Amino acid sequence: MPPKRHRITDDNLYCDSWRFSVETNDAGTWTNIPSRCVAFVQDYMTGVRYLSDSAAVANYSLSFARGVQIGGDGKDAWVFDIDETLLSNLPYYEAHGFGSETFDEASFDEWVDLAKAPALPASLKLYKELQQLGFKIFLLTGRSEHQRNATAKNLLYARYNNWERLLLRGPSDQGTTATVYKSEKRSDLINEGYRIHGSSGDQWSDLLGFAVAQRSFKLPNPMYYIA
Template identity: 75%
Template structure:
């Protein structure tokens, strides 16, 4: 025989099941009068203001769910500007650096000079934010001519969090390889900019040569990492702001993605 208490529980459970099985359930956020409705599923909608939409957009960018994209959405330009010039970008970059450093400290450096870490350069070691401030924070299509003119100035500042990590890795005994999508013709200005920004004692600076022109970044960088491994180096860590810096083959044991909602390189 069921107790009265048990019968009440069954009745209450049945009522809840009936209520939550109906299709009119909605999740709302922000101003209910806004017209920014995005469909979540056939029976759920969420009301997004621009800030919430752009937070979600940046999430899809950083997780690579967005895939190939060319411009920051118009409604997110101010959001990206505030993120890049405010505390958000620095805070995210610092956590990536801290996670990288924590992993590096666990690596047993062999002492044979073959323990390596690979860094991308643009938006990883050097910041091109002064350039992008003048070009819409990624809302304009990329202009190779004006960007190369900026690179030739050799005045891109270091990302402070990356510079600290870089110095820590050298202290621990890692050999640092710099692997960039810049062309061989920019070697001198790139070296000048790195030195100007505080970077020293890298093992090798690898740039695109004539045979690399036209290759997707992921293919080019995978091939160059493979060349490094073929020389007997063990790539423990890899740092980059693009997924194409980190994916492919000849992968590091751990890869660390820095934030970059301004542009995408395949």
């Protein structure tokens, strides 16, 4: 058995390559993080790297947004996902193995009902700056309609406000993948005359499909995958 330091280095290399594959969508569908990567994901999520990566994405987003010509018609839109994009569920995942445990909907729903998820700092800053630039903000989440009140309460608790619309999965949206559900909702916005300049999400299913934004911004999330 190699010395501990060596094993840790090997795990870091393995897990960093695993993270590359996950963040570029090369890994495709996956359920739990590899068991040997729990310490790696914990380090990444609770240290400076997660904050630094999120801040870099927000900076590129803002830099693009500043170049958008805002019309006078109130139809310039930006779409944000919520979980791990505007709000951070890190306190929940810290108590649940950082993505190494099988997802438990009941306990996660209890967490959602608490409405105490903090803002992802870089996203909160970006959100306010986009509003100042004149973008209308649409929040498009895989959360269900019955979680509307808890979600709105949590957003306000985290200092998000004045969104144009909060879009959740209604009864007719159940049973579709996130990619299709979110594409359909973006398509509806385009049909209403909105120009979706930017879209921010931690999942590729927030960003791909049809009716995609002019620019899509992938935030980091090595904890879980949603198809």
